[in-house]
Amino acid sequence: MVTFDRELCVLYKQELDRIMPPEASDIVMTIWQSDPAEWRQKYHRSKDDEARLLDRYLDPSDPLKILVVSSKLLRGFDAPILQAMYIDKPMNERHLLEAVRQTDRPYPNKTHGLIVDYFGILDGALRSLNFDGAFLRRAFANVDELKRDLPARVPVNADRIDLHSLAVDGELLATILVKSEPEKLREIEIKFRARLHLHKNNPVFIALGRQLEDLKDHHRQELMSSFEYLKHLLDLARMCEKAEREVDPREEREQTRIDLTELFNDVRGNDDPKKVERVVNDIDSGVRFIRFRGWQQTLDGEYEVIRTLRTTLRKHRLHHEKELFYRVYDYVKQYY
Secondary structure, eight states: OEESSHHHHHHHHHHHHHHSOGGGEEEOOOOOTTSOHHHHHHHOOOHHHHHHHHHHHHOTTSSOOEEEBSSTTSSSOOOTTOOEEEEESOOOHHHHHHHHGGGGSOOTTOOOOEEEESSSHHHHHHHHHOOOHHHHHHHHHHHHHHHHTSOOOOOOOTTSOOHHHHHHOHHHHHHHHHTTOHHHHHHHHHHHHHHHHTTTTOHHHHHHHHHHHHHHHHHHTTSSOHHHHHHHHHHHHHHHHHHHHHSOHHHHHHHHHHHHHHHHHHHHSSOOHHHHHHHHHHHHHHHHHHOOTTGGGSHHHHHHHHHHHHHHHHHTTOTTOHHHHHHHHHHHHHHO
């Protein structure tokens, strides 16, 4: 249950206790010295105590079923058992998608994730897609006609989309439309913007970003079909791939360090800048040393990267920071 602020966390907990046993829910939030004594007594936890609470939540036999949060656990909390998320706060696009995707992790007997949106933020996100059922059926018919003329190929997996796949595999585009999965279009946009963000100070990528925004505006105004929109996205993806091959590796490396530094400050607040710089440099050099192309799709690659991250965090006495580890790993997996 995601609430607007910490006070609402407490109010929600009080209401939950009124209608169900108190042990069925708990609050995970940051406690400050200026907070009411009751909050400090009930909800202040050490990192080890919080880890034990989360382990209880992950245990299906434990009576704890609901966690009430405001900002904690929305990113990097790996809980496949989580199926329903109740959102009662405004969230920006990036944080919203990171939070929502947590409900979609596979788990035994789990068929889907459920999002209950009390704040109306999902309505805006869905409206921005501007999809119409009849309109999509017309677009799908066009794709079917094109696919009949395509040579037989190995089936592609449209469940995992990355910019490289979009740039090199034209059939992936058709598969997305044929499978009637408009949310994939939004996923492509997000991944595209993430790639552009890596080079946000490079004029070539700034121009590509403007082209993407113009393209989105045309699609929202129904000046082009979804099929045409995805074809243009494919062209932009290819241009981005070409530009990335020509980018100065020093620029890319500097940008990833900047992003990792921002990530550390986001998780840990205003930490010692020198310490953060040392940790970021160790992570960057360590991962670059052991990574290889396509490591994200291999167990050995994931194992080596995870081991390197854990070793680095332990070296800097940060190995108990679970949220920090998951956030860093998610970033490294996407951008390294």
